[in-house]
Amino acid sequence: MMVAADKEEEVRKIGQAGTLESNDVMITVVPGKAGSGVFIELTSIVKDQYGDAIRRTLLDVVAEQGSRDLYITVADRGALDCTIRARLLTALTRAGAVGKKGVV
Amino acid sequence: MKNSIGREIPEVIEGYGKTIPFAGAFTIQPAMNRQAPKVKSMHPGRQKVVDTLESVFQQIPITDGMTLSFHHHFRNGDGVVNQVLATAAALGIKNLKVALSSVFPVHETLIAHMKNGVVTSLDTNYMSGPVAKAVANGVLAAPVVLRTHGGRARAIECGQLPIDVAFIAAPAADEYGNLNGVQGPAACGSLGYAFPDAEYADHVVAVTDYIVEYPLAPISIPQCRVDYVVKVDCAGDPKGIVSGTTKITKDPVGLKIAAMAAKVIEAAGLLKNGFSFQTGAGGVSLAVAHFVRQRMEQEQIVGSFALGGITGYMVEMLEKGFFKKLIDVQGFDLEAIRSIQTNPNHLEVSANFYASPFNAGCAVNKLDVVVLGATEIDVDFHVNVVTGSDGVIMGGSGGHADAAAGAKVTIVVANLLRGRLPIIVDQVLTATTPGETIDVFVTERGVAVNPQRPELLQQLVAAGLPVKEIQELKAMAEKIAGVPQKLKTSDRIVAVVEYRDGSVIDVVRQVNQ
Numbered sequence: 001m002m003v004a005a006d007k008e009e010e011v012r013k014i015g016q017a018g019t020l021e022s023n024d025v026m027i028t029v030v031p032g033k034a035g036s037g038v039f040i041e042l043t044s045i046v047k048d049q050y051g052d053a054i055r056r057t058l059l060d061v062v063a064e065q066g067s068r069d070l071y072i073t074v075a076d077r078g079a080l081d082c083t084i085r086a087r088l089l090t091a092l093t094r095a096g097a098v099g100k101k102g103v104v
Numbered sequence: 105m106k107n108s109i110g111r112e113i114p115e116v117i118e119g120y121g122k123t124i125p126f127a128g129a130f131t132i133q134p135a136m137n138r139q140a141p142k143v144k145s146m147h148p149g150r151q152k153v154v155d156t157l158e159s160v161f162q163q164i165p166i167t168d169g170m171t172l173s174f175h176h177h178f179r180n181g182d183g184v185v186n187q188v189l190a191t192a193a194a195l196g197i198k199n200l201k202v203a204l205s206s207v208f209p210v211h212e213t214l215i216a217h218m219k220n221g222v223v224t225s226l227d228t229n230y231m232s233g234p235v236a237k238a239v240a241n242g243v244l245a246a247p248v249v250l251r252t253h254g255g256r257a258r259a260i261e262c263g264q265l266p267i268d269v270a271f272i273a274a275p276a277a278d279e280y281g282n283l284n285g286v287q288g289p290a291a292c293g294s295l296g297y298a299f300p301d302a303e304y305a306d307h308v309v310a311v312t313d314y315i316v317e318y319p320l321a322p323i324s325i326p327q328c329r330v331d332y333v334v335k336v337d338c339a340g341d342p343k344g345i346v347s348g349t350t351k352i353t354k355d356p357v358g359l360k361i362a363a364m365a366a367k368v369i370e371a372a373g374l375l376k377n378g379f380s381f382q383t384g385a386g387g388v389s390l391a392v393a394h395f396v397r398q399r400m401e402q403e404q405i406v407g408s409f410a411l412g413g414i415t416g417y418m419v420e421m422l423e424k425g426f427f428k429k430l431i432d433v434q435g436f437d438l439e440a441i442r443s444i445q446t447n448p449n450h451l452e453v454s455a456n457f458y459a460s461p462f463n464a465g466c467a468v469n470k471l472d473v474v475v476l477g478a479t480e481i482d483v484d485f486h487v488n489v490v491t492g493s494d495g496v497i498m499g500g501s502g503g504h505a506d507a508a509a510g511a512k513v514t515i516v517v518a519n520l521l522r523g524r525l526p527i528i529v530d531q532v533l534t535a536t537t538p539g540e541t542i543d544v545f546v547t548e549r550g551v552a553v554n555p556q557r558p559e560l561l562q563q564l565v566a567a568g569l570p571v572k573e574i575q576e577l578k579a580m581a582e583k584i585a586g587v588p589q590k591l592k593t594s595d596r597i598v599a600v601v602e603y604r605d606g607s608v609i610d611v612v613r614q615v616n617q
């Protein structure tokens with residue numbers, strides 16, 4: 001099982017990944033206080049059609065990585081699911097919220 | 105009640121009236137005489153030139169509740185609509201119906217006039233920008249009537265869109281009301297969409313910033329239909345009227361689609377001497393023209409005519425002998441303007457000649473092939489070009505449904521995915537052009553043929569084109585992007601989409617906020 005972070009200070013970093021290009025997504029992860037839960041702020045050009053799906057994907061990735069207590073800001077330009085997963089994983093890694101072994 | 109393509113249409117729509125449900129592309133037949141405008145006389149020595157729009161309003165006079173019509177050849181450089189409506193507002197006139205063939209972002213001032221009751225009704229064929237958004241959000245109590253280019257001509261001629269005063273944005277005029285579109289600072293080329301307005305309105309006002317010595321030559325709209333000539337400082341902004349050049353797309357996916365569409369045309373056996381063709385001015389459409397031209401060059405084929413909105417690319421094809429004629433209802437660039445005023449084989453025609461279903465024959469009927477776009481297409485091949493993915497109005501038929509109905513083979517080209525959104529859906533949000541008039545749908549991942557055209561299917565398969573069922577293409581897109589959720593709309597109808605024959609093919613309902 002993945003460990004959320006080795007040290008306190010790593011968790012507090014802000015992690016960002018992605019761009020605002022078409023078909024990409026920019027994801028910013030800010031680790032929150034213990035017990036604050038996962039909060040997603042989503043803007044998307046396809047929110048009407050894929051808003052729920054995007055949230056599901058984000059929560060799946062967070063759960064897979066064993067992360068908790070995150071404030072995730074998502075600016076989506078119509079990214080596919082695989083892109084959203086990759087960008088979130090990278091953002092989590094940069095925030096120190098993913099164990100180093102977990103990322104290839 | 106449901107119309108013949110299964111869209112729910114109320115029998116009566118408040119602010120529109122009783123509806124005629126769409127019953128098929130060629131089902132409804134006309135049973136009326138043509139509309140007749142007021143008969144005029146003009147005594148020798150009387151003048152038509154009027155100094156101000158205010159003065160025209162007072163002389164006609166323009167009163168509450170009238171229908172004022174405008175055409176859209178000035179596109180996003182138009183100054184006439186805004187000046188006329190500002191005059192109406194200043195004079196305290198209310199409840200006007202604006203019949204403007206297309207609405208552009210430059211017409212944003214319409215929103216204020218709608219809010220303060222100067223304009224309470226809008227009739228158009230295409231709308232984009234802030235006005236479209238405001239309408240989609242319910243700024244008008246009465247639904248907007250969305251027509252096709254041919255349908256607007258038909259409605260004017262058949263008396264369903266009676267016009268009190270037509271304002272003609274005239275790039276050049278003489279003092280006695282002869283007009284053309286090819287001279288002056290606001291030159292726009294063909295004035296085709298204004299012809300029905302000029303011919304059938306009770307009063308016709310030319311608005312121009314360029315008056316030449318009598319008689320003007322050439323004459324597009326003649327003095328015998330024009331009552332007043334108003335000189336304004338600026339009728340339109342050339343930068344918004346014409347684009348310098350129209351370019352072929354560089355997007356590899358767009359090029360792939362275009363190349364495939366050109367192969368479809370050839371496989372259908374249409375690429376031969378006498379070939380007639382219409383395509384839009386968009387990058388992919390132009391690219392189709394480019395690939396068609398390559399094949400024409402290789403095979404030494406001389407086409408008959410190209411039709412519709414004319415770009416420099418089409419002018420080049422005329423001048424190099426790929427087509428014998430251009431039939432032009434609207435020119436998009438400087439080359440189109442230069443050509444129409446110098447080349448006798450470049451014909452200026454009216455919207456009626458171009459596309460009206462209720463006359464003794466329109467030009468789209470003579471088309472072999474038309475290449476069209478789509479914002480959505482459904483598994484029954486019905487096409488939406490009215491509403492965007494957010495449900496907000498962002499376009500309109502223009503000549504889409506007309507050309508689709510007329511052409512022997514109608515090809516719709518689009519990317520399988522637009523951003524993340526699959527282009528193929530179970531049911532389009534707004535049906536604009538009925539599937540029975542669409543023959544082939546071309547995407548970068550395959551070609552779908554309307555099952556009503558089995559012989560065409562065979563031709564395309566025989567030619568080795570990647571033919572697939574439309575459901576198969578839809579599944580392919582959904583596998584990549586996921587299945588989109590449907591938009592939720594309210595019951596409130598913000599626009600009535602008329603088919604070219606005046607029946608109601610669909611309505612646009614306000615999107616839930």
